[in-house]
Amino acid sequence: MQTVLLLAVEAASEISEAAEGGGFGINSDILETNLINLLIIIGVLIYFGRGFLGKTLGDRRAKIEAAIxxxxxxxxxxxxxxxxxQQKLAQAQAEANRIRAAAEESAKAARASILAQxxxxxxxxxxxxAQxxxxxxxxxxxxxxxxxxALAMQQVEQRLQSGLNPEAQQQLIDRSIAMLGGAQ
Incomplete structure (x- = not known):
């Protein structure tokens, strides 16, 4: 590693000697060199990257437009x-209302029929x-x-048996025969 540092120091001293002599060299002013380097990089990017960047941006734009x-x-x-x-829902609701109304009418008719029956x-x-x-x-x-x-007949029979003597019985029989004979 010391070797690399030693070489870098020697290269820097040679470059500074050459720069003082009017030849090609490295400018050690950092602000000035960064600005120049940035301009060079931006110029190279614009020159060479214009087609690539334009194509990439165009593709990206086309994809975004297609997505939109x-x-x-x-x-x-x-x-x-x-x-x-929504139209199908409205139709279904109308059908449900119609079915509900028909069911209510049917229920009313059935109720009336049941009440009449x-x-x-x-x-x-x-x-x-009543019958x-x-x-x-x-x-x-x-x-x-x-x-x-039956009770009247029983009482009559009891009276007749207890209160009829043979003579009264003969008179009753004669009267009955006379009534039958006269009725003919």
Missing amino acids: EDAEKRKKEAAAALADQ AEQDIERMRATA DLTSQQERVIRELRQRVV
Whole structure:
């Protein structure tokens, strides 16, 4: 490493001697040399890099424009799809409202029909109950009559047996025959 430093110091001293003598040399003023070096680098970049940089920037611009156009195209497609879906949603809501209204009407009709059928069933039950009640009353009245007749007959038989002597029985038989004979 010392060798490299020694060579660099010798080269610098030779260059400074040559510069003093009016030949080619290195300017040791840092501000002046940086400005010149920067101008040289910028000039080389502009001269040689113009085509490359222009092409790169042009490609980049074309890609950005294509991306913007693609995004606008997708935005339009999304807006169209959104409008289509909104229209389908509106149609579905209208259909749902129509179905709901039809169901309500059907429910009202079914309710009215059920109420009318219930009224008919109630009237039929009332008529059946009234008829059953009437027939039961008639049966009870018939049974009561039969019982009353049976009791009356039993009492008459008891009286007749206890209160009829053979002479009264002969008179009763004669009267009955006379009544039958006269009725013929």
